[in-house]
Amino acid sequence: MKRKTLLCLSLVAMMMTGCADQMFVEDVSLSLILGLDLDQDDHLLVYMSSPVFNKEAKVKEEKVEVKAVSIRDSRELFDQTVMALTSGSKTQLLLVGKKLLKRKNWIDYIDPFYRDPKNTVTTRVVAVDGPVSDVIFFRPKDKPRLPLYLANLVDTAYRRNVTIKTTLQEFHEQTTEKGITASITEMKKDHKIMLTGTALLDEQSKYKLSITPNENKLLRILQHKTKGDFPFTISVPMESNGHDHWISFSTPSIKTKTRVRYDNHFIFNTDVKMRVIITERLFPFNVRRDAAKLQKSIEKKMQADFERLIKKTQTTGIDPFGFGIYARAYTYPEWKKVQNQWGKAFSKADVNVKVHVTIGGMGTIK
Amino acid sequence: MKKYAFNEITVMQYIFLINGAQVGTGVLSLPRILAEKAGTDGWIAIIIGWLCSVSASIFLVKAAAKYPEDTLYEILIRFFGKILGKVLISVYMVYFAFSAWTILVNACLYIKAWFLPKTPEYIVLLLFSIPTFVIARNGLRVLGRYSELSFYMVIWIPLFLLIPLKDGNWLHFLPLLKEGWRPVLSAVPTTVTSFLGFEVAFFFYPFLQKKQHAVLGITIANTLTILFYVFVTFVCYAYFSPDGIIEFNQPVLNLLKLIEFRFLERFDMVLLAVYLIVVSTAWIPYVYLAPFCFSQLLGKQDHSNYVIILLLIIIGMVFWLDPTWNDSEGWQKMVVKGGLGLAFVAPPFLWVYSWIYEKFRRRVSH
Amino acid sequence: MFDFLKPSKGKRSFLHKQVSTHSNLQKKMSADDVLDSDLSQNTEILQQVFSQAPDLVIRCFSINASKTDAALVYLPGLTNKDAIQNHVLKPLMSSSFELDKELPITIGDVEVVETWGQVESAILGGDSVLLINGQNTGYRLDTKGWPQREVSDPQNEISLKGAHQGFVETGTQNIALIRRYIPHHELMLKEMTIGLRGKTKVSLLYLRDVASDDVLRELETRIQNITVDAIINTGELIEFIEDNPYSPFPQIMLTERPDTAVSHILQGRFVIVLDRSPSVLIAPTNFMSFFQAVDDYGTRWLLSTFIRVSRFLAFIITLFFPASYVAFISYNFEVIPMELLLSIAESRIQVPFAPVLEAVIMETILELMREAALRLPTPIGQTIGIVGGIIIGQAAVAVGIVSNIMIIVVAVTAIASYNIPNYDMSSAIRLLRFPMMLAAAMFGVVGIVIGWMTIVGHLVSLESLGTPYGTPLAPFRFADMKDAFLRFPLWTMKSRPKGTGAIPTIRQGRNRTKR
Incomplete structure (x- = not known):
């Protein structure tokens, strides 16, 4: 009898407190692309592109730019404007502007990707030659959603070794390992988005050199x-x-x-x-x-x-x-x-x- | 007529019970701890630790084999008299209860960090205690079957660790013994403690069907554990650079994060949840043994009520204490200290003592 | 466990007495009273005993040779008219013989009865009783012949290659069907009667030199301890003798196929035949045996291994698929690949319900449809499937009550659940998916894993007649694994499964070695 009461009590307790962590997929705003850049006054700019599921929406993507002190801080700012709760668990690409890449200690900004277990580490790290906003706000008519398009672009180019594909995890390896320096995909937008090769960083992860697709093949071989x-x-x-x-x-x-x-x-x-x-x-x-x-x-x-x-x-x-x-x-x-x-x-x-x-x-x- | 005819366990169950009690959450951070102390040579320390634990296990079985039909409770009472024996068995009881507590709290913290950050701790523990009670209220036989079945159910997990291995670099291991033997030896205490758990064998021995295989069984159990540890450490060292690995608290989980299939991304979420089964085989023997000791102290047959009481106490303590990661680590250190005494010091001592005791008694009876 | 059902012999006879006094006898008559030698006295008592049975026939006639009065008593619906007229009355009335010699009755089973109790049970059991004036004993004549169904195809356990004979409602016939497969003297038959009013005959069939004595003893005591009015069907009997009646899992198997029953007898199990029930019980069982079907052994082993594996896949899908859907959609969506996630989210956004509610609604509708189709005559039952499947599904998605993906989940789960060959097991698993869905809704993937751990913990603590339910997995028995997830070629299964507690005798010799 006592056991049954106990069982009922615990079931009730679970019913009351369960579901606390529920987050329905339709209530989430997935930041599929995250962009980091500096403005003229060297302030951090964070960009986000997330899909919109609602049928009534004409454009299926939300793109936001905020001025923030860190990525995590930017999330609060995103939540002020986008329809749903921002989540970084599906981020496909991390775009980093060249201006930021040349700054010291810029990799400290990507700390939340490693710290929060919910966040993915298979995000592709991409250097952008020019302002990140050009890429993020680009809306090609003949392409699918920008995140899918860019992710596919990097993946297929990587298969032909046109450029390198470095995930955040690999990037972490390359930056911590003393015997190698990091190399990441490089992208440029003129009229359309193009992969221009690979950006090479130095031991402090500052941008040093760009190499062409042909040189990238040699790099991969070595x-x-x-x-x-x-x-x-x-x-x-x-x-x-x-x-x-x-x-x-x-x-x-x-x-x-x-x-x-x-x-x-x-x-x-x-x-x-x-x-x-x-x-x-x-x-x-x-x-x-x-x-x-x-x-x-x-x-x-x-x-x-x-x-x-x-x-x-x-x-x-x-x-x-x-x-x-x-x-x-x-x-x-x-x-x-x-x-x-x-x-x-x-x-x-x-x-x-x-x-x-x-x-x-x-x-x-x- | 055997005393425990209804609760006998097979050698296989004996092996998996011990192996289950050894492998818990510790392995998730083991590669990092070893790397901090011994660099990429940490895996050698595991082998040395295994040698220590196997020799201690053999002593343990030998000591238990002196009175094959008696539980430790009866042996201790025989050796030290009623009062001292009861005190000693209470030491074991407290140790088991405390071990159960640390493992449960640790598992709870993992689950909270990865899956249910907003769910209260005591609800997570309440959740854990449902299967625990279903199993631990029965005899050792059911416990053995559960450990056995769990082992088969999770045996595929290491296979998935092979996936990141293809990006691994064997050069990380070279040169062997970079800094000589000293750092390796300094890591041995850590590895020895990671084998803790085989002390439960003392209590399981009287229930074993074929006692002639006891030494073999406990050695196989230790060997299964070392194979798993070495494998996991190897994969981690091959994938992570020697400098990068020490930055992650649980490198194994970061490794699993990389596993992606076309139909399933973030496989670590599934894998970590399933790994809960492995962890459960670590806490359930302790949750069973502490009430078992208690019922023996009181001379009662049925221990299932004490299982409820223990679980309720643990849930209540969690509710009250609200443990943090740092608390949990502190408690683990305490458990390790106690475990070293009970698993590595007590068995040889008992073995020697029984030898003297027998001799002394024979002289008296002559 | 059955302590409260353990009656003393006295209690049982006490109840029995109550039954007898109820029939309002002027003369106090008990079952042990012997027959009178006076025929008219006897018929009077009979009429009193059966005063509430107007269909009782007492045929008074005089035996031809000695002109002695005699009476044949029987219940016409339970007896074979042809046997009574041609094999009892005709020889008695026409041929000449002496009374103190053997009667000229051409019926196989004739027995002398002495007490009223015997007479009563013989008449109620379909026999006729011959009473002769001047004798204080009667004759029980086996003239049974109640309405019977023909032996026909088993309705619920369809098999492609197995025999087309299913069990019928007569216990003796069912035993005969089993005997046809094992004409061997070691096939033992133990009979017991249970039910105070129903008086159902229970027969235990097993191989004496194979089956375990412990299990037999356990089974016998459990059956003998039952004190109820009547057992109508085998499912009731199961509830009385099962080890853990609170468990969702069946611990005793029901079958209506003689070949299945026989194959289990040969493995060292017990078959319990309950008179008047068209299915027999098989015990002890283990979890794995519910996934075996008789067709497995008739098909080529490679194919049946494949089918066996697919059944376990079906088990996993039924139990986990809806729950995983709920968990992934409402907690761990990062597990779903991005393209799929986008399309799921697009179809989810118009659904007003939480995922778990959506899942429970659809799964409940499915169960309703299943039950409706089961109870309706076959032609209408098919319409239910079409109406339910196509119209409700289509409309629900169009209106936006459920998402597209949910329909797929429900449909796949439904199909998977019907892949499990045993009805009891498949219903058990279908039932369990609801708590799993709830756990998933409350705690996500962790809830599912905890639920699974609980189920596994429960499975390993279950026993069927004292033998472990989880075998051959836990406790692990390698030899028995040949017939668990895989079906090894028959000639490799050399010994009987140990899990049944059978004395492990070699099942077969070295077949197929010389070729």
Whole structure:
């Protein structure tokens, strides 16, 4: 009898207090894009784009701009204007203006993404060349909702390695790991939105350098991240006649191997083994006969490209490739001395890239 | 005629009971704690901790095997007389009740942080106590079956940890023993305490059907635990950089946050909720054992009323104290201290004592 | 558990006496009184005993040879007219024989009766009683022949490959149907009678050298302890002998298929045949056995494994799908992928109810439709399905009472729940999804997990006749797992399931080894 009373009491207590955390999906304003930027007076601007579900609404998106001291503070301001309760649990993209990227300690602003367990960490981090408001308030007629469009744009571009895709979690890894500097997607809006390549940040996560889609592919290869497609279109030096020799190839398999040794400075030897399939050739050449020659010239060209990219990063003192991780793994005592100024140490390092190309296929014509 | 014919447990149940009592919420933060102390070599410390706990477990079984049909209560009374024996068993009782309290509070805090931030703590605990009561009011046999079934129900969870592993980097582990053995050894106390829970085996031993497999059983239970711990730690270290991992309170949960499928995002929400089953197998043995000791102290057969009382006390305490994360950590430290005494010191002592006791008694009887 | 039902023998006979005195006898007559040798005296007593039964026939005639008076007493509706006329009356009245020798009755089962109690139960049981003047004993003649249904296809347990004979309402026939499968002397039959007024015959069938003695003893005591007026059908009997009557889960299985019953007998279980009921009981059971169907063993093992797995999937869907919908929509929407989330939110925004209310309304409507279709004649029942499914569903969405996605959830749940082969189990699971939905509404995913933990905890603490209900999972028995989630090829299932408490004898030899 006592037990039954107890059971009833506890059931009543639950009925009374349950449901406290209910939040219906239709009452939520999902901030699918969050934008961070600075205005002329260096105040933080926070942008949000969230979907509207109501059938009566003509436009299916709400876009808001507020001036706030932090992201969390901006949420209160958003709630003052949007129809429902703002939630960051589905944020697809975090757009960061270049102006803010150049500021010190800007990553402190994204703290709530890591702190609040409700918030997602698979948000794509994107650098915007120009004001963020241009992108957020852009309303293309031939595209779906902006968040879906941008998310798809980044994802598909990433599959072809046009740009890099860095989620917030990966970004956190790259910023905390001493042996690598962060690299994020870069986007620009002129008439339409375009992915212009990858933005490279330094050890303090300040913006340093932009690289083109072609260089991004090289960056991915040096990072040992060789998944996805790596289509190249390059001009190879051939002695037969004067003008450019354009050739395109896809690379079904790329294997990268990095070795490191220390001899007063770090010396990295990276071997890149590529198996290429020719997809386009704009000059006369007998691939079946002179394959070795073609391989040689592709190797030469690629090697020069790699070296140019590495030089570029070394002069700015960043290591987006993660060579530091190799340095730590194989030359720990030397690494330990320089681990807090790895960028500086890396700029003094020798990086030798050797490319080995094998032509695996030439398509259906010679 | 066996004394506990109606409450016998199989060796499998024995294994899963012990394993269940060992694995709780601790593993969620274990990789971080180890990384703070021993860097990426923390997993070596787990293996050393396992060696310690296995040897302590064997002592425990040996001590219990001296009087295979007696519970610890009867053994203690036999050794130390009625009054001292009762005092000692009350120590065990208080320890079990306190362990139950810390595990429940800890689980409650997790659930509150991740799922139900606005629901009051005592309601969450009331919720926990429903299945707890359904199971713990029955005998050990039902407890064993529950632990067994739970084990099969959650065995798929580690498989999902393999998904983030594909982005992992094995270079994080190199070089082995970065800083030598000292930091590894400094982490051993932590790992030893993470094996706490096998002390319940003392109470389960008399109920075991095939006592000849007791040593094997407790070793397998410890080994299952270590496999899980090492696996989780490995995956965390491979995914997170050595510098990044120490920033997350529960790196395992941050790892799970990354798991996304096309049909299900934020899989950690589902997984953490299901993980509650694993945690339940940790608190239920304690919720059973404390009232079991109490009913033995009073000489009563039925312990189910005391289960209700214990649960009510815990709910009341939570209502009154409103525990915080820091409180919970403090209590855990206390439990660990008590557990070290009862699990690592008491069994060898009892074993030696029983040996002397037998010798002494034989001399008296001759 | 059944202590309060444990009557002393005295109590039972006391009640019985009350029954006898009720029939207003002038002479105090008890069941143990013996027959008189005077026929007219006997018929008078009979008329008094059966004074409320005007259909009683007392046929007085004289036996041909000795010109002795005799009377044949029977109830015409319960007896076979042909047997009485051609095999009892005709030889008695026409042929010549001596009274002290054997009677010329061409009926198989003839028994001498001495007391009035025996006479009464024989007449009420469909036998006829022959009384001869000058003898203080009578003869019980087996002339049973009450209205019976033909053995026909089982109505509720349809099977593609199994036999097309279902149990009927006569206990002896049902036993015969089982015997046809196991013509072996170890097939034991224990008979008991329960019900003070109904006097239902309960027969226990089992294999003596296989079935567990402990379970048998337990079962027998439980059945003998029942003191009720009558047991009308097997479901009532279950409630009296179940281990935990408060549980939503059936612990004893009902079947109307002889082949199912036999397959369980062969596994070491007990079959309880209740006279007048068209289904028999199988005990002890475990949770898994409710997911097995007789077709599983007739189909190719790969296919039946697939079907078996899909049944457990159906179980999970029925229990969790509506609850997960409620939990995800009202708590953890971050779990739903973004595109899907947008479309769900768009269809949800016009619904005025909270998700849980929406779900409960739709699930209740579904249950109403199911019940309505069940009670109506088949042709109308189909209309209910169409009206309910298409018209209500369409209109409800159009008006905005429920969302599109809810219709999908309800429909999938309904289909899944009918995939579970056992009616009792599938109703139990359908019932449980309502508390699950409530838990999900109050505490989200955590509520579901807690609900599941409670169900699991309850399942493992259940026992069926003292054998664990959770076997072969908990306690784990590897050999029994061959017939749980998967259905291994038959020749690999070498031993009988241990979970039944059966003496683990080898079920079969080494088949299929030489090929």
